[in-house]
Amino acid sequence: MKKISALFVAVALSLVLTASGFAADTIKLGVAGPHSGDLAPYGIPAMKAAQLVVKKVNASGGVLGKQVELLIQDDQCKPEIATNTATKLVTEGANVVLGHICSGATKAALGIYKDAKIPVMSPSATNPPLTQSGDYPNFFRTIASDDMQAKMAVDFAINDLGLKKIAVLHDKGDYGKGFAEFAKKFLEESGKAEVVLFEGVTPGAINYDSIVGKIRRENAEALIFGGYHPEASKLVSSMKRKRVTAVFISDDGVKDDSFLKVAGSAAEGAYVTGPRDLSSIPLNAAATEEFKAEYGTDPGAFFQEGYSAALALLTAVEKAGSTDYDAVTKALRSEYVETPVGKIKFDGKGDAEGVGFSVYKVENGAFTELK
Amino acid sequence: MDYFLELFFGGLTRGSIYALIALGYTMVYGIIQLINFAHGEIYMIGAFVALIVAGVLTIYGFSGISILVIAGIIAVIYASAYGYTLEKIAYRPLRGAPRLSPLISAIGMSIFLQNYVLLAQTPDFLPFPRLIPDFAFMEPVAHIIGSPELVILVVTIATMVGLTVLIKYTRIGKAMRATQQDMSMARLVGVNVDRIISLTFVIGSALAAIGGVLVASYMGQVNFYIGFLAGVKAFTAAVLGGIGSIPGAVLGGLVLGWTESFAAGYVSSDYEDVLAFGLLVLILILRPSGILGKARKQKV
Numbered sequence: 001m002k003k004i005s006a007l008f009v010a011v012a013l014s015l016v017l018t019a020s021g022f023a024a025d026t027i028k029l030g031v032a033g034p035h036s037g038d039l040a041p042y043g044i045p046a047m048k049a050a051q052l053v054v055k056k057v058n059a060s061g062g063v064l065g066k067q068v069e070l071l072i073q074d075d076q077c078k079p080e081i082a083t084n085t086a087t088k089l090v091t092e093g094a095n096v097v098l099g100h101i102c103s104g105a106t107k108a109a110l111g112i113y114k115d116a117k118i119p120v121m122s123p124s125a126t127n128p129p130l131t132q133s134g135d136y137p138n139f140f141r142t143i144a145s146d147d148m149q150a151k152m153a154v155d156f157a158i159n160d161l162g163l164k165k166i167a168v169l170h171d172k173g174d175y176g177k178g179f180a181e182f183a184k185k186f187l188e189e190s191g192k193a194e195v196v197l198f199e200g201v202t203p204g205a206i207n208y209d210s211i212v213g214k215i216r217r218e219n220a221e222a223l224i225f226g227g228y229h230p231e232a233s234k235l236v237s238s239m240k241r242k243r244v245t246a247v248f249i250s251d252d253g254v255k256d257d258s259f260l261k262v263a264g265s266a267a268e269g270a271y272v273t274g275p276r277d278l279s280s281i282p283l284n285a286a287a288t289e290e291f292k293a294e295y296g297t298d299p300g301a302f303f304q305e306g307y308s309a310a311l312a313l314l315t316a317v318e319k320a321g322s323t324d325y326d327a328v329t330k331a332l333r334s335e336y337v338e339t340p341v342g343k344i345k346f347d348g349k350g351d352a353e354g355v356g357f358s359v360y361k362v363e364n365g366a367f368t369e370l371k
Numbered sequence: 372m373d374y375f376l377e378l379f380f381g382g383l384t385r386g387s388i389y390a391l392i393a394l395g396y397t398m399v400y401g402i403i404q405l406i407n408f409a410h411g412e413i414y415m416i417g418a419f420v421a422l423i424v425a426g427v428l429t430i431y432g433f434s435g436i437s438i439l440v441i442a443g444i445i446a447v448i449y450a451s452a453y454g455y456t457l458e459k460i461a462y463r464p465l466r467g468a469p470r471l472s473p474l475i476s477a478i479g480m481s482i483f484l485q486n487y488v489l490l491a492q493t494p495d496f497l498p499f500p501r502l503i504p505d506f507a508f509m510e511p512v513a514h515i516i517g518s519p520e521l522v523i524l525v526v527t528i529a530t531m532v533g534l535t536v537l538i539k540y541t542r543i544g545k546a547m548r549a550t551q552q553d554m555s556m557a558r559l560v561g562v563n564v565d566r567i568i569s570l571t572f573v574i575g576s577a578l579a580a581i582g583g584v585l586v587a588s589y590m591g592q593v594n595f596y597i598g599f600l601a602g603v604k605a606f607t608a609a610v611l612g613g614i615g616s617i618p619g620a621v622l623g624g625l626v627l628g629w630t631e632s633f634a635a636g637y638v639s640s641d642y643e644d645v646l647a648f649g650l651l652v653l654i655l656i657l658r659p660s661g662i663l664g665k666a667r668k669q670k671v
Contacts (some may be wrong), residue, residue, distance in 0.1 A: 214636060233592055262496055263498075
């Protein structure tokens with residue numbers, strides 16, 4: 001019995017050895033994210049983006065004269081799986097990693113990449129401390145962090161609209177409350193406006209009349225709301241019905257056609273922040289076309305960011321002239337690269353400069369980009 | 372004072388919707404001691420049917436209140452049919468079974484109906500046309516109570532008066548009360564108990580559909596999940612008022628609506644649910660069978 005198990009181990013080991021034996025002299029791009037499970041729709045577009053980029057790069061001679069090899073690993077957006085995924089990518093010799101998708105999984109995996117000196121770039125992890133804490137000098141992202149959006153909304157309210165008394169509400173959810181808390185923090189730090197109300201509303205409630213009454217009683221000039229469109233629609237409708245004229249300012253969760261359809265005329269004049277409109281960037285349209293030609297459908301969430309990240313990583317390796325960690329991160333921080341999300345380079349903390357949000361105004365039943 | 376009145380009417384509107392739905396819970400419980408967890412879904416189906424009918428009628432050029440009335444009637448018919456079928460398929464075969472079996476069946480039907488609408492219609496929020504116009508005479512008080520609230524209150528009161536008349540003064544009502552008091556005795560004196568139970572489901576579902584149509588046109592949106600939240604609140608209202616008691620359901624709904632509204636207005640909407648459910652616990656400690664509930668002796 002013992003002999004047999006020893007044999008098995010030997011066979012298993014030999015397989016591992018051959019697997020790593022094959023992988024010589026390629027640039028290895030690791031891709032980690034949820035490719036199965038309920039969050040797969042957030043991970044698969046970035047994976048396909050990486051495949052498209054690699055196919056294109058390899059067809060035109062590869063990077064530094066070498067072919068690019070993809071190492072794809074599924075983390076299901078779960079932090080505990082993400083650490084395994086990261087360890088596996090490190091063992092397989094990934095030079096750079098595109099991922100992870102979810103902030104929690106990204107955070108869990110980053111330490112492992114950091115110790116192995118591998119630059120990591122996420123197309124979607126928006127949790128602010130990932131870059132701002134300074135703990136992960138190997139981390140970059142092609143999407144703006146969560147607090148950028150709140151900053152944008154607050155700057156717009158106090159500088160562009162010149163409002164002084166602002167009510168901040170949220171839907172008690174992670175996303176909405178996070179946005180509202182950042183908005184409150186930025187409002188207080190600015191010293192130019194006063195937060196007259198900070199509360200959470202219950203999603204799904206029949207009406208928000210009490211809270212709208214409170215907005216009137218506090219004489220708030222604006223309402224900054226963190227959350228999604230169903231609650232936003234109810235809030236603006238309730239405000240209209242109760243003749244409350246405070247300006248409504250909200251986030252990307254509200255920048256949805258459902259908001260326009262459901263709230264109808266009550267949505268007019270509302271402001272929402274959302275990712276900058278990228279459709280005018282030629283590379284963006286080209287990437288979408290490439291995807292459609294290959295898969296016949298529209299690309300999903302974070303496709304453009306994923307495409308940009310893959311492109312930025314491979315370009316950085318090319319410009320650095322090697323896969324050396326210091327050289328690659330230096331290239332990422334100093335060299336501009338044309339991507340589907342615009343011409344970007346990364347700041348000292350790893351956030352992409354030139355990627356961000358715009359303020360949109362609801363006018364005649366459509367979102368119009370203001371700045 | 373304006374602020375107080377605003378909260379008062381906001382709570383009254385909420386509360387009367389809760390009451391409309393709670394009536395269905397309490398009537399069914401009163402007769403067969405079953406908590407019909409699928410009741411919230413009947414409310415949701417009522418709203419969806421009204422949305423579809425309203426869409427068709429809008430194409431044919433009907434307007435405002437007339438759509439509301441026609442869509443409301445068709446929604447009531449549909450929801451009643453659903454309630455009737457629900458009882459036939461999911462509860463009647465389990466009539467003699469231990470009490471937990473129909474309860475599980477009810478939860479199953481609730482999940483089934485939610486997912487059925489999710490698949491047959493859409494997982495997204497759909498816009499529901501605002502069918503209640505702004506009345507000019509309401510304009511001076513619009514900041515306290517708007518036209519939709521007024522319509523909801525009037526319809527709710529009319530419905531409740533109708534229900535009271537039905538139960539107190541008609542033969543059917545008498546048979547319902549008899550079945551509630553003692554099912555086997557009612558059967559002995561010639562009441563068709565199965566028909567009365569079906570009828571109870573039909574009436575409860577009709578009330579839920581009325582609630583569904585009103586809320587949908589008030590909130591301006593529907594999706595497959597609205598029944599769950601409304602159902603939980605209405606069930607709470609029914610328990611608060613004393614489950615099995617019809618005036619109790621109305622009172623429970625109003626108390627819950629006011630508590631939520633005042634809690635949100637004077638304390639914080641963060642604590643709206645905490646205070647509402649805290650009150651529920653308090654009332655149940657002091658009066659275990661609810662505000663108007665009678666302690667039932669176990670029939671042997």
